[in-house]
Amino acid sequence: MNGFARALLLPLGLACAAPVPAQDYPTRPIRFITAAAQGGTSDILARIFAVHLTESLKQPVVVDNRASASGVIAGELTANAPPDGYTLLLAYHQHTVNAALNPKLPYHPVNSFTPITQLTSAGLMLVVNPATPVANLREFIDWTKSYKGALNFGSAGIGTGGHLAGELYKVMTGVKAEHIPYKGAGPALMDLIAGQYHFNFSGIQPAQVQVRAGKLRGLAVTAPKRLAALPDLPAVAEELPGFEFVGWYGVIGPAGLPAPIVARLHDEFVKVLNRPDVRERIVADGSEPVGSSPEEFRQFMLADLAKCAKLVKESGAKLD
Secondary structure, eight states, rough: HHHHHHEEEHHHHHHHHHOOOOGGOSSOOOOESSSOOOOSSSHHHHHHHHHHHHHHHHOOOOEEEEEOGGGGGHHHHHHHHHSSHHHHHHHHEHHHHHHHOOTTTTSSSTTTTEEEEEEEEEEEEEETTTTTSSSSHHHHHHHHHHSSSOOOOESTTTHHHHHHHHHHHHHOOOOOOOOEEEHHHHHHHHHTTTTTTSSEEEHHHHHHHHHHTTTTEEEEEOOSSSSSSBTTTTTTTGGSSTTTEEEEEEEEEEETHHHHHHHHHHHHHHHTTHHHHHHHHHTTOOOEEEOOOHHHHHHHHHHHHHHHHHHHHHHHHOOO
């Protein structure tokens, strides 16, 4: 092939290799990673959004469950993916907790990603066995402060939101309590029902199931104010001003996502979030819809990381 022919073909080759313009995005399936097994809260939320996004984007949004290492594997897969909009992560509060507990993570929880939007915000629920001699939050605080003997609290595992919420309670009250980590919320709540330990700051959804069945007693939520779905439960902050531990879900992609793709994804996710049926489902599960801008979500994650790091330092919480 002579030089003139190669010169003619070169622009064509570059055109074929060039990325698809943002205005044509998406042109193929989108991988939506979630750090949860099928049937978990993250998985259910991811699939709700995937169904509606598939319809609006005219391309399949495929949920990829990566339930291991407390979300670290899911985070690493996303951070290392090409920044083209075809790999997204449904991140949740464990994303920043992991970084506070483990400075050797293979990525930075904020800088290694492109924030798209925070979807929801939710507190945890403080629950006890119904046989516990307390009927409300004030009685619980007094009881734990005066408890004689070994006081224990359980959680879904070391470094989970329930673990850190328990550590925050200890820091703010001076209560001495031993943490008992479990492999998941289900086993932890089953042992609380069986009377194996004293209290748990549990995810709202699994706790509500047991409270409604009369197997556990709900005392408070860790959000800064009462939740719309649980107006009779006080916020812990009503008795301990400043107490707050907020769980959250949001969508992030690899660092370097083009601004037009970020804008498109933000608008599409918020559009689904604003559907009455989706909002009703989120509120019924004890969460609050958010729909923040990418920059607002970035600042939120940075603040959450700083808060978690401070709590880990004050409480001495560590990974095994």
